[in-house]
Amino acid sequence: MGCGVKLARAVLLIFTLIFLLIGLALLGAGIWMLVSQDRLFNVLNLINEHAGNSEIGDELERISQQKGVVATAGAILVAAGAISAVISFFGCMGAIKQSKFLLIIYAGIIGLLLGGQIAAAVLVMLYKDRAVSLASSQLLILQDKYLISINEFPTAVKQPESAVSLAFNSMFVSLRCCGVNNVTDAAASGSWQKSNRTWYNRGNLTVPATCCPLVDHADTTQLLVELRWDFLPEMLRSFSCPVSGDGMKTLPCVEALLAFVNQYSLWILVGCVAFAAAQLLVITFTFCLVCAISDDKKYG
Incomplete structure (x- = not known):
């Protein structure tokens, strides 16, 4: 040999x-x-x-x-x-x-x-735009059917919507966005409107609390990893934002996701090419x- x-x-x-x-x-x-x-x-x-x-x-x-x-x-x-x-x-x-x-x-x-x-x-x-449109429509359906207020997370055992709603609220926080296609469609969600929207004796929520900006350098680990959403009020830049809607985020989540992908598109492309090259090398x-x-x- x-x-x-x-x-x-x-x-x-x-x-x-x-x-x-x-x-x-x-x-x-x-x-x-x-x-x-x-x-x-x-x-x-x-x-x-x-x-x-x-x-x-x-x-x-x-x-x-x-x-x-x-x-x-x-x-x-x-x-x-x-x-x-x-x-x-x-x-x-x-x-x-x-x-x-x-x-x-x-x-x-x-x-x-x-x-x-x-x-x-x-x-x-070839079908990027069509795929984005299809994904947006499906996310809108899920948002309208399953999004609930974070007030109900502590008693989420009684809510079949909790798992999907957790994903949406986590997305609103991590991507600093609100809504699927525009910043108003989250507040228009049927399931969210029916959920408990009281906000610390300040009135009812007019927008999801996760649609409001957090203070600079907020430790989102408590929210996204430890799932302690009771810490959210003290992290908000404006405590009245969830009730008034003033200062809420203006970036829709589909745009935020596309921006995130575009930001790392070069590295994604390099990774895909490297993986394909490794496969070609193995075949050779x-x-x-x-x-x-x-x-x-x-x-x-």
């Missing part, structure tokens, strides 16, 4: 082992999500400190309807991890056993994945190894 073949084999083993470890990590994360749904809901504050109350029994059934979201995410991770692990297994065993059969299968699968990624990139470029080294294997080598 020449130096070139040894190099090809070593590079192939390194890449396949990396992908194998990533696949196993995704598989483990997916399995953990599937078996730890109750713990996840505790973390999301969907089951609060009153979980021991006898009234919780009726609510657990409602919560179980939301677990489909977690189960779906877990199943996707399991599938992605399993597929990645199996594909990597073909590459590892093919390189170790010097099996043409396994190496050709591995190169073929990687080639199909690379082709799919290129096709997806082309479709994204795989076929180099296939060609180097003698014809009388068993197919392992």
Whole structure:
């Protein structure tokens, strides 16, 4: 076996082992999500400190309807991890056993994945505006149906809308935006209008509290990570903003998301190109190894 073949084999083993470890990590994360749904809901504050109350029994059934979201995410991770692990297994065993059969299968699968990624990139470029429009319309539907006031987060166990509403309010804070397409559509949400909108004896909320700017250098970890939304009032730049609407954010969230993507578009593009180049390199080294294997080598 020449130096070139040894190099090809070593590079192939390194890449396949990396992908194998990533696949196993995704598989483990997916399995953990599937078996730890109750713990996840505790973390999301969907089951609060009153979980021991006898009234919780009726609510657990409602919560179980939301677990489909977690189960779906877990199943996707399991599938992605399993597929990645199996594909990597073909590459590892093919390189170790010097099996043409396994190496050709591995190169073929990687080639199909690379082709799919290129096709997806082309479709994204061709249908970007249409995809943004479709995503905006779907977000508007979710906002109108599930957005609730942060006043109801502490008793979110009684609200099937809580998980989606948490995502919306987190987006309003992290992206410093309000509403999907304009700053008024959040306050026009049907579910938000029906939720508890009292604001510390100052009147009713006219806009979501998360649509108001925070003080400079506010520690949003308490909101976004620890999910302590009771800290929000003291973080607001203007305590009266949620009632009056004065000084509320003016940037719609779709525009904020696009701006965020555009800000990091170069790095995203570099990452995608680097990943595609790595796949192409793997395919090249795989076929180099296939060609180097003698014809009388068993197919392992």
